[in-house]
Structures are given as C-alpha cells and as structure tokens.
Amino acid sequence: MITDQSDRKVHQQIPPTICYPVETLPAPDLKLLKQFRAENVEKYEELLIPPRDARCFSVPKGGFFRITSIEGPQVGDLNLWNADNINEKFYSGKTRALHGTHVCEGQQLWSTFPYLRPMATIVEDTLSWYGVDCYGGSVHDVIGTRCDPYTNNLLSGGQYHQCCHSNLTRALSAYCGLPPEEAECYVHDVLNVFMCTGFTRNTGQYFMKASPVRPGDYLEFFSEIDLIGGLSACPGGDCSSEHSSDTAKCFPLLVEVFAPKIGANYSPWVPPAVNGYDKTHGLDLVQLSV
Numbered sequence: 001m002i003t004d005q006s007d008r009k010v011h012q013q014i015p016p017t018i019c020y021p022v023e024t025l026p027a028p029d030l031k032l033l034k035q036f037r038a039e040n041v042e043k044y045e046e047l048l049i050p051p052r053d054a055r056c057f058s059v060p061k062g063g064f065f066r067i068t069s070i071e072g073p074q075v076g077d078l079n080l081w082n083a084d085n086i087n088e089k090f091y092s093g094k095t096r097a098l099h100g101t102h103v104c105e106g107q108q109l110w111s112t113f114p115y116l117r118p119m120a121t122i123v124e125d126t127l128s129w130y131g132v133d134c135y136g137g138s139v140h141d142v143i144g145t146r147c148d149p150y151t152n153n154l155l156s157g158g159q160y161h162q163c164c165h166s167n168l169t170r171a172l173s174a175y176c177g178l179p180p181e182e183a184e185c186y187v188h189d190v191l192n193v194f195m196c197t198g199f200t201r202n203t204g205q206y207f208m209k210a211s212p213v214r215p216g217d218y219l220e221f222f223s224e225i226d227l228i229g230g231l232s233a234c235p236g237g238d239c240s241s242e243h244s245s246d247t248a249k250c251f252p253l254l255v256e257v258f259a260p261k262i263g264a265n266y267s268p269w270v271p272p273a274v275n276g277y278d279k280t281h282g283l284d285l286v287q288l289s290v
C-alpha cells in the first residue's frame, strides 16, 4: 500500500537531530595530556610495520603511541585491545556514532559493550589541515571495516592473503600465542589511519581517494588504559585505486611507543572506569511482573 505522500516536502524539510549529543562527555584536557607527553614519558619501543603486513605492540596506560608515514604515502588499519582482557576491543561503530565519520585531535576511541569507555585519545594529527574536501572526503575514518579476504572473494572470487584482516589475524596470533582461528575472532573494525574517504552524495557509497599523507606525517594517541595495538600497512598503499591485491605501491609505517617514567605525576588524570550501566537489562523487572 502506498502511503499518502502529499506532505513529503514538509517531512524532508524537518531539520536533523544529532543522535548522540556529546556535550555531557567529559572533554579530554589536551593541554594536560601534552604536558604529560613533554614531562612524564620516555621512548620505550619502536617497530616497523612491513608493507602488506601487521604487527602488535603494547602501550601502558598513561603512555603514548605515534604512527608515522616514513617512506611514502601509506594507509594503516588500527585495532586496539585491553591488554588485560582482549574481549574489550575498539568499537569503531560507536566511536562513529559519538564523534562522526572521521576522528581528529581531542576525540577518543571507545571500547565495545559492556565496557564502553575511552581506550585512547588523539593528541596530535599533522593532517588536521585537510579538513573536509569538495567530495565530502576527510582523513582517519571510522566508516570502513578493514579490507578482508571474504569480501574480496565475494566480489571477485579471488584468494588474497594480505588483506588487513588477515594481516591483523597473523599479528595477534603471534603476539598473544593464540591459534589463528581464535585470534581472527578478536580482529575488529578499524580506525583507518591516514585514509581519505567519504560517502558519495548520489549513491551514498563508501569511497576512497589518494591519502594526502607524506613521509613525516603522524597521528599520536594517549593510552587511557593498558593497550595492545595492532597496525596493518594496508595492501591498498595510499588507497587511491584498489586494495585486496598486490597492485598498489606500498610502504612501511613506523610505530613509536612512549611509556611513563617511574614516579611520573599524572594528577589529576585517572584512568577511565568501565561503563556504569548495571547490566540487568530489565531482567529484574521481568521477574517482578510474573
């Protein structure tokens, strides 16, 4: 049955409402975090992420990690886990719902239910100048899931093994000593570091274009809890043409970890607690009503 469409224009002209206003979220104190960066930490580790491959690394709470482009334009796919409980993972979808399709300085990466707390805060971004281009594109998206061999097989029938999903699976398996089939279950939707993406205006499809990242550019994070990070140097390279193949020119990425010095003063910052919802889900109300 076709419903009455006579008031179509009236409906279309209703202004949108932001689904999740974030005014009630405590805003990270960037000035304080930058002071911690200057005074509280020292370099602990650096590692190279080889092209079309991934590595994991640990960052203690109160530490920082920096992802840097070093040899040529390259996109990175980032996963985060709570180092003490890898069931608590980065929640790309809720981060998108709270902050928007692309993240920037001062915004936070949130964890999955039932934890839903900040895992990391972006403290510095040398691509912040890019803004939003005439196609609606921007950098560092939480839209794309990660390139993966299943979608590739679905669309092309191929068997490709260096997608970010597989790279992260191998890296987590090696880092945590998990069988690959178990590690795969912990790999999740990513933050697309340096990737330039958006949605087409006419069809609403996810698009990518050449990343503006150049050697020397970096994205730096403050670690709100003890973290394991996983970073894949995407087989799409700068993601200007295609991924899920060996066609694109790819480059390594550099990860540097900065850990707290012994006795460092973090006052008044405290690590975020897990979410305060009581997890009863109305079950107690159901019991009362029968």
Ligand SMILES: [Zn+2]
Residues within 6 Å of the ligand: 077, 146, 147, 163, 164, 165, 233, 234, 235, 236, 243
């Ligand atoms: Zn990828």
